[in-house]
Amino acid sequence: MSEERPGHSATTADVVAELRRRAAFVMVSHVKPDGDTLGAGLALGLALERIGKRVCYFQQDPVPRTLRFLPGAARVSRELPKDLPADALFVFCDMSDPARAGSFLPAPARENVLDIDHHLGNTLFGALNYVLPAECSTGTCVMHLLRGLNVEIDAEIATCVLTTIMTDTGGLMHSNTSPEALELAAALMRRGADKERITREIFGNKRVAATRLLGRVVGAMQFGHDGRYCWSCVDDATLAACDADGEDTEDMVNVLLGQEGVEVAALFKAYDGEVRVSLRSAGRVNVQAAAASLGGGGHFRAAGMEYAGALHEAVAAVDAALVAQGLSSRA
Numbered sequence: 001m002s003e004e005r006p007g008h009s010a011t012t013a014d015v016v017a018e019l020r021r022r023a024a025f026v027m028v029s030h031v032k033p034d035g036d037t038l039g040a041g042l043a044l045g046l047a048l049e050r051i052g053k054r055v056c057y058f059q060q061d062p063v064p065r066t067l068r069f070l071p072g073a074a075r076v077s078r079e080l081p082k083d084l085p086a087d088a089l090f091v092f093c094d095m096s097d098p099a100r101a102g103s104f105l106p107a108p109a110r111e112n113v114l115d116i117d118h119h120l121g122n123t124l125f126g127a128l129n130y131v132l133p134a135e136c137s138t139g140t141c142v143m144h145l146l147r148g149l150n151v152e153i154d155a156e157i158a159t160c161v162l163t164t165i166m167t168d169t170g171g172l173m174h175s176n177t178s179p180e181a182l183e184l185a186a187a188l189m190r191r192g193a194d195k196e197r198i199t200r201e202i203f204g205n206k207r208v209a210a211t212r213l214l215g216r217v218v219g220a221m222q223f224g225h226d227g228r229y230c231w232s233c234v235d236d237a238t239l240a241a242c243d244a245d246g247e248d249t250e251d252m253v254n255v256l257l258g259q260e261g262v263e264v265a266a267l268f269k270a271y272d273g274e275v276r277v278s279l280r281s282a283g284r285v286n287v288q289a290a291a292a293s294l295g296g297g298g299h300f301r302a303a304g305m306e307y308a309g310a311l312h313e314a315v316a317a318v319d320a321a322l323v324a325q326g327l328s329s330r331a
């Protein structure tokens, strides 16, 4: 995989040297975890353990049902060990801002923070920031480090890294599916990565409740800007009516984006006391910029935010933010 090191990113050699220097690590994944944040942390953590390091895995939210198959997933916890050494390195994976780790994590000193990420607009919050926006997943950033560490990529580590690729490329379909990503996926399969299992657990095997919920979301689709914008909502009542929960909404926004003529899609998730928004773009409108203008972030074609206000306000604010990024009706 080609390496891109923008001015602000540490070199692979610098990060590898720091990983070798430290003895203890806390791998940190973001709230509402996905296969990239967790897979990247587990891949690096398992590799560090193989070379004799002490590693624990912090995640505020429970491991989603679809990711419990990941090697090491059962070790994830929202508590830190009492005897954690003072110079343990906190490795934040797949987040542009440390707030994405949630409020349970006691804020580590900056000197003990390594930030590994591929988002646009990463705030470079670590003492070391390994931020490679051209990479398709945080897991492929981790792969550069594993090569630098010269650790053997066994089947477990390979499965974790392939999960990051499959998750963030939407099963090798999104535009970030580069030839390098496909070559790496092939190499990981040769190392024993269980692609069948990843496909089944993450993309297949849907709960009936999730499919019922999808029916509701599709039934409530609304179109704007001459059919270029498609949006829908899920609230507590909708979830309850389908016997579904928040995990079942994962990826539904892509169904909205997949409708003919749609350039931008939004799924408004008003449940569990929050309003969160998932945005997707077919490639013309920068949804990362729209999300960032409302306090969120992400990538050019996939972004999100939490909205501090009512659902109808979120709908209006997101519409305005998308128009500011070029979403418009036909002339």
Ligand code: AMP
Pocket: 094, 096, 100, 277, 278, 279, 295, 296, 297, 298, 299, 302, 303, 304, 305, 306
């Ligand atoms: P989602 O719609 O939750 O799948 O998120 C799409 C992308 O936006 C992912 O890359 C997330 O990391 C990013 N994202 C989602 N929510 C936020 C947020 N509150 N702040 C920053 N980035 C976010």
Ligand code: MN
Pocket: 030, 034, 036, 037, 094
């Ligand atoms: Mn993520």
Ligand code: MN
Pocket: 036, 037, 094, 118, 136, 137, 138, 168
């Ligand atoms: Mn990612």
